Amino acid sequence: MITKEREDYLKAIYHLQKDESPVRTTTIAREMGVKPASVTGAIQRMAEHGFLDYQERKGVTLTEEGRRIALEVIRHHRLIELYLIEALGYSWDEVHDEAERLEHAVSPLFIERIAAALGHPTIDPHGAPIPTADGEIPPLSRDKLSEAKPGTVGTIARVNDQDPELLRYLADMDIRPGMQVTVLEVKPFGGPVHIQVNDATHAVGLQAAENIYLKASDD
Ligand SMILES: [Zn+2]
Missing domain, CATH: 2.30.30.90 (Ferrous iron transport protein A (FeoA))
Known part of the structure; x- marks a missing residue:
């Protein structure tokens, strides 16, 4: 089962994988502000569910399913940020924390309606690419x-x-x-x-x- 906590793990690992692969559990702990021991427990259970591959003492990599979920959450996040600015008059410094909460809550229909209302945008307010509904995403400038x-x-x-x-x-x-x-x-x-x-x-x-x-x- 996918929970808000698991979505946050997958999203964090997706981002961290660009600098480190496999991603060490200590890196995940630092990124998420939790204790390494609780990371190990969480990722072992997520590995059992097929969201990631976990090699002891090495770290984790996302499976195809894990990557798909991470990109879906990132799509939600970036579309919500843009919608808050375009439709609700938020400023660009106000939207991230709001999107962190809402990204887990919206339904597929809701997010596709937002995408359509915004004209299917490809870039979020901070310049990051928005993954497509099929999980395609152009590379990020580094x-x-x-x-x-x-x-x-x-x-x-x-x-x-x-x-x-x-x-x-x-x-x-x-x-x-x-x-x-x-x-x-x-x-x-x-x-x-x-x-x-x-x-x-x-x-x-x-x-x-x-x-x-x-x-x-x-x-
Ligand atoms: Zn954000």
Whole structure:
């Protein structure tokens, strides 16, 4: 049986698998803010249900079924975030926590109605791709602004959506996904990244720059 807790595990493992595969239980525990012992218990039961493969001392990988469920929850999350902004007037820093709750509760019909009402969007408000109903998802940009070289020209692909304060900081500078950006200067020793967006220049703090992802222009 799939529960809210299991959906959260599958979603977390789906994201963590991009950096580490198999994903160690200690990594999952850190990500989810729970004790490693409770992670082991939960994933053993989920392995019995066929949602993931668990190798002791190595870690877990999602099965096809586990991946399907993770992408379904991510589809819910991203569509709900967009709907809250487009239809209910939320700002982009208010929607993540709301979507964390609602993503588990909505029915397939409800989510397809939302998708249709929004014109079947492919990108969420923070620039992340929305998985299709068939579980297709384009690759995520992994190029951090903090690691960009001066002279890089591209667009802001996405920003991490989990910290409302960061999102307000970016909104104040009018930095959003889809915008053209030129990297002017990267200060050493944790200093800011200087960028140009439209006609304005900004010094973006390193901590913020680590949460902004670029798509470099093809040249
Ligand atoms: Zn979110």
